[in-house]
Amino acid sequence: MIIEINVNPVAFSIGPVNIAWYGIMVALAVVVLILWTVWAVKRGARLTMDDVLTAALVGIPSGVVFARLLHVIDYWDYYLRHPAQIIGGEGLSIYGAVLGAALGLWVYSRVKKTSFAYLADVLAPGIILSQAVGRVGCTLNGCCYGKISSTFLAIVYTNPYSHGPIGLPVHPTQVYEIIYNLAAFFVLFKLRGRLRPDGSLFLVYLSLYSFWRLMIDFIRDGQPFLFFPLHQAQVIALAILAVTVPLLALRTRWVKPAGAEKEPADPA
Secondary structure, eight states, X not given: OOEEXXXXXXXXXXXXXXXXXXXXXXXXXXXXXXXXXXXXXXXXXSOOHHHHHHHHHHHHHHHHHHHHHHHHHHTXXXXXXXXXXXXXXXXXXXXXXXXXXXXXXXXXXXXXXXXXXXXXXXXXXHHHHHHHHHHHHHHHHTOSOBOBOOSTTOEEEOOTTOSSOBTOEEOOHHHHHHHHHHHHHHHHHHHTTSEESTTHHHHHHHHHHHHHHHHHGGGBOSOOEEETTEEHHHHHHHHHHHHHHHHHHHHOEXXXXXXXXXXXXXXX
């Protein structure tokens, strides 16, 4: 059963300004990440609400700038012909958002002498959850679509303004990623407080997502190749895995979560 998506990428307009579903879902994804961090603080994370506010003020702008930068680099041939469109928010790279925000927070942590590794661990489950929300925007927008598919899982974009291929059945790679990200969120949620040293949970997050992007991009379409047959995201994924997997293997250890009750002794 092929599912049709007949959604205009523009949700509504305010005068000359168009508000896109993609932008709405990206904004909601940021809200989800902030709410997750607030929840973690209320559940005992060693952060203050000032830390949460500062992380948002530093991480969001740096993430957006790098997300746009990587997108422009990826589609440089197009933007070379349309330089006026370089500054904008219609195209963003998830890797750019994550790595840009991480860089901004790392620089801030160096200045304020705080632990970036601990903060990254707190944020990790919220990041993958927010990515799942953001991919809903991609699904409605029609971007990040898959290759042509004849399977029952295929979707067809029928709205003439969609960014997807009109009338062609394609793999719903955005939906695949939503499901994967939710599963990864569950894994990271269960691993909280069980890995040492600080930063290990963030490394697990990077590894899980990088492995996914390396695999799923083989059936994604509409993207330029960086090193044939690899897209930009796959090259970044390989670089991240080359760092995170050895670090996890050599440094990470399993510990009991703080406050865990000891199992009762065997009466025998």
